[in-house]
Amino acid sequence: MKRTHRCAEVTAEDVGKEIVVMGWAHKRRDLGGVIFIDLRDRSGVLQVVFNIENDSALHAKAEQIRSEYVLAVRGVLVNRSEDTVNPAIATGKWELVAKELRILSKAATPPLLIEEDIDTNEAVRLKYRFLDLRRPDMQRNIMLRHKITKIARDYFDEQGFLEIETPILMKSTPEGARDYLVPSRVHPGKFYALPQSPQLFKQILMVSGFDRYFQIARCFRDEDLRSDRQPEFTQIDLEMSFVDVDDVIAVNEGFLKRAFDEVLGIKLETPFTRLTYREAMDRFGTDKPDTRFGLELVNLSDIVRDSGFKVFSDAVSKGGSVRAVNAKGCGYKFSRREIDALVEFAKSYGAKGMAWISIEEDGLKSAITKFMSEDEINRIIKRMDAEPGDLICFIADTDEIVFEVLGRLRLEIAEKLDLIDDSKVNLLWVTEFPLLEYDDEEKRWVAKHHPFTSPMDEDIGLLDTDPGKVRAKAYDIVMNGVEIGGGSIRIHDQELQKKMFSIIGLPEEEAQKRFGFLLEAFKYGTPPHGGLAFGLDRLVMLMAKRNSIRDVIAFPKVQNASCLMTGAPDSVEIKQLRELHIRVLEAD
RNA sequence: GGCCCAGUAGUUCAGUCGGUUUAGAACGCUAGCCUGUCACGCUAGAGGUCGAGGGUUCGAGUCCCUUCUGGGUCGCCA
Numbered sequence: 001m002k003r004t005h006r007c008a009e010v011t012a013e014d015v016g017k018e019i020v021v022m023g024w025a026h027k028r029r030d031l032g033g034v035i036f037i038d039l040r041d042r043s044g045v046l047q048v049v050f051n052i053e054n055d056s057a058l059h060a061k062a063e064q065i066r067s068e069y070v071l072a073v074r075g076v077l078v079n080r081s082e083d084t085v086n087p088a089i090a091t092g093k094w095e096l097v098a099k100e101l102r103i104l105s106k107a108a109t110p111p112l113l114i115e116e117d118i119d120t121n122e123a124v125r126l127k128y129r130f131l132d133l134r135r136p137d138m139q140r141n142i143m144l145r146h147k148i149t150k151i152a153r154d155y156f157d158e159q160g161f162l163e164i165e166t167p168i169l170m171k172s173t174p175e176g177a178r179d180y181l182v183p184s185r186v187h188p189g190k191f192y193a194l195p196q197s198p199q200l201f202k203q204i205l206m207v208s209g210f211d212r213y214f215q216i217a218r219c220f221r222d223e224d225l226r227s228d229r230q231p232e233f234t235q236i237d238l239e240m241s242f243v244d245v246d247d248v249i250a251v252n253e254g255f256l257k258r259a260f261d262e263v264l265g266i267k268l269e270t271p272f273t274r275l276t277y278r279e280a281m282d283r284f285g286t287d288k289p290d291t292r293f294g295l296e297l298v299n300l301s302d303i304v305r306d307s308g309f310k311v312f313s314d315a316v317s318k319g320g321s322v323r324a325v326n327a328k329g330c331g332y333k334f335s336r337r338e339i340d341a342l343v344e345f346a347k348s349y350g351a352k353g354m355a356w357i358s359i360e361e362d363g364l365k366s367a368i369t370k371f372m373s374e375d376e377i378n379r380i381i382k383r384m385d386a387e388p389g390d391l392i393c394f395i396a397d398t399d400e401i402v403f404e405v406l407g408r409l410r411l412e413i414a415e416k417l418d419l420i421d422d423s424k425v426n427l428l429w430v431t432e433f434p435l436l437e438y439d440d441e442e443k444r445w446v447a448k449h450h451p452f453t454s455p456m457d458e459d460i461g462l463l464d465t466d467p468g469k470v471r472a473k474a475y476d477i478v479m480n481g482v483e484i485g486g487g488s489i490r491i492h493d494q495e496l497q498k499k500m501f502s503i504i505g506l507p508e509e510e511a512q513k514r515f516g517f518l519l520e521a522f523k524y525g526t527p528p529h530g531g532l533a534f535g536l537d538r539l540v541m542l543m544a545k546r547n548s549i550r551d552v553i554a555f556p557k558v559q560n561a562s563c564l565m566t567g568a569p570d571s572v573e574i575k576q577l578r579e580l581h582i583r584v585l586e587a588d
Numbered sequence: 589g590g591c592c593c594a595g596u597a598g599u600u601c602a603g604u605c606g607g608u609u610u611a612g613a614a615c616g617c618u619a620g621c622c623u624g625u626c627a628c629g630c631u632a633g634a635g636g637u638c639g640a641g642g643g644u645u646c647g648a649g650u651c652c653c654u655u656c657u658g659g660g661u662c663g664c665c666a
Contacts, residue, residue: 033623047626067616086626109617111598119600123658176666196666223665348591348662450666504666548659558658 001072001102008044008090014077015094021046022104024134025069026114035062039071039096040114042139047086047095048073054097061101068107068114074100122550126564129555141552144263145540149216151259152236159251161214161238166201168194168218173514174506175451177221180231188581194220197533199450200518202239203490206529207521214238216536225559227548228482228538232557236485236539239531245473245489248530249274249429252477252485256427264543266425273428277471280430285323285407287433290481292426293419295410297323297403300394303379309371311355315396322396323406326384327413330391331358331365338416339391345412346395351405355394359386368394411481422545426480432456435472436503444505449474451500452518453488454530460496467503473530484539487532494522 004019023041030036035050050062065071075098086092112120114134125132132138153163172179172193179193195201197219205213217237225231236255240248253270260266273291280289283296301321304312312322327334334342339356346354357366359381369377384392393409395402414420435455436445445467447453455463459470473489491497497519501511512519537549550556557563577584 027626029625029628031623031625031628032621034625035623036625036628038626045626049624051623053623081624084624084626088626092626109598113599113616121595121599121658123595124599126658174666177664199666221665224663226665227660229665447666453666559660560657564658 001074001100003072006043007039007041007046010046010077010091010094012093015079016076018074018076018099019096020072020074021048021096022072023070024107024114025065025067025071028065028067030063033059035059035065036095037062037065037071037073039073040134042143044090044136046091048075048098049095050098050101055099058098058101061103062098064103066107066109068110069103070105070107072102072104073098123558123564126550126556126558129565133554138551141540141544141546142554144544145536145552147263148259148540148543149236149536151262152214152216152255155255155258156212156214156238159212159254161212161240162210163215164205164210164213165215166195166198166205166217170195170201171514173200174510175447175504177223180220180222183580183582185579185581196221197235198237199452200515202237202531203452203529204518204521206239206241207524207526209241209527211241211527212238213240213531217533222561225557225561227550228541230537230549230553230556231561233549233553234536235533236536237531237533239529241527241529243489243528243530245431245475245530248487248489248532249475252532252534256477259539260425260543268425268427272477275428275430276432277430277434278432281403285403285405285410286481287430287476288478288481288483289407289428289430290411290414290420290426291428292421292424292480293414295325295327295414295419297325297406297410298384299323300380300383303376303383304372304396307372307376309355309368311353311368312394312396315398318398320396320398321402322394323402324380324384324392324394325406325410325413326386327391327393327417329389330413330417331360332389333417334391342393342409342412346393346405346409349405349408350401351395351397354405354409355396357381357386357392357394359388359390359392361388424480428478430476430478431474432471433474433476434468435459435470435474436467438468442505445503447500447504448472449486449488451504451506452490452497454491454496463499463503475532477532477534479539479542482538482542483535484542485532485534487530489528489530492522492526492528494519494526497522 001020003022005014005021007021007023010019021039023039026038026040026045028037033052037048038045039048050059052059073096075096077094078097080093080095110131111128112118112124112131114131116136118135133142169182169192172181172191177196182192182194184190184192198215198217202213215237217235218232219235220232222231253272257268257270260268277287280287285297299321300323301316304322305316307313315322343354355368357364357369386392395405434448435453437448439446449472454473456471456473462470476483476486478484491500537552540552541549544552546552555563555565562568
């Protein structure tokens, strides 16, 4: 028998024809003289009928069918009688009257239900991933992922990009995440590193004149996992020559526009909103704002500069700030206990406390108003646009902590008030990131993006005088409060590149040792260039409306970076270690 | 590395104040019956190291300690 159709790909045209379908026995309904089998493949299900009156031998064979047996069925597709049509399934108008059955494979009882939206513990799902992946929602996720990568290949090809592979075994470079290392057999004591991204190679491809490069690139970072972080993940990685920020942004908006249209039927308006880093922080307290709801941060530092409430005035005089959000309606909605929980929430992100004022019809409820003047309070209420029923939450500290805490608080309150409209797609660019940030522990400047990011032309002069103020030609693309991609225009001038290395405290010698090949390449004629990388897993996760990238990766790893299905990582033979010149130390 | 949550049948869960002979339910599974089901139905049945180890107690699924596993989160993630 040769398959003629996928189960759910039959059409009205096929009615009356003899067809052959193959798949898994999804459900069996044995009514005695008639047996119904829902046969499932990746397209969906089709009901197959075995009737004892038509063929008693065939019917007897069908009695052996159990869940998840793999079957081949030859039969005639017929219209169901009107009263037996099932509108719940795509093929519900038809059924296959079996003429021949082959049991291609028997199956043990599966440890999890092959059904949509099961409630099963993720450990079970991951151990039996081959079964989990049979479930229709997982099949949809994986197919969605395929569609998105297909669109990426088509789109970037049409835009003149070349897909070029870069090495998986490469050289460890300083800065950034912890590397995965691969020992060299040929070079005792030396190691390859798996790429955290193809960054250096794609820049070198620009030096080589390929002009526009892209790749669906696997990347590796040996850091702790989260629901949106895996030790190996995939980027849609690209780089372009002779461009500036706007060019990179435009070509990528084109990609997203097309992907959302073709995959989800969502028409995106371009250009997307752009926020500078400064504005994003001021208004939302984060560089990846979710602007599907309001609750914006308000700066009150000028009002409380000389406040009788020392917590406020001290924060300002020490160079920090006092900012607040107005949780509309929460004064009435939240119990004292819930407000206390918010205070604890704020503390867990580093705030020393959280002051609040609850505005009520007949006055204010607050522990801090007694320290403040009436004028001060009135100005705060006015600026916060507060009315009875509202709850103003204040954080006073360094800007860093104020933004961190209020940004988190804003999301927490929005979630509690159910302010987030899941049907909205909120895409925006954040631009003009700081080039550098100061690392208190290491007592030096570090690159916020990476050390090849170009400063903005007008800020180059500040490199020597006030490095913290220098803005970068860097941009992130943010969807619904999740960073789904980012990139920058790179430094293509070797002198400027050397300067960058020196500012971040990377000695010339060390830079030569680690990045010498790049610096060498830059000597021979480097086009201005820049690029971007999307986190494919996160993009697919959001488009599939999932909460974890594990649901859009066929074989993900769990929190301790092991694979429950294969058992990786595992110990190896001493012989293998010897070849690699490796001895394992006793665990600490 | 820190903190929080969860581990009881194949799966999802219930299990009261530590005490009622043999730890229950649903789904799944097995067998029988059943000719229009699609959450098929009916009848019967099998299925348990209560994650593991230790402790308290006359008595532990239940209380205590340790540990393992999974999830979330902080740190970490240029």
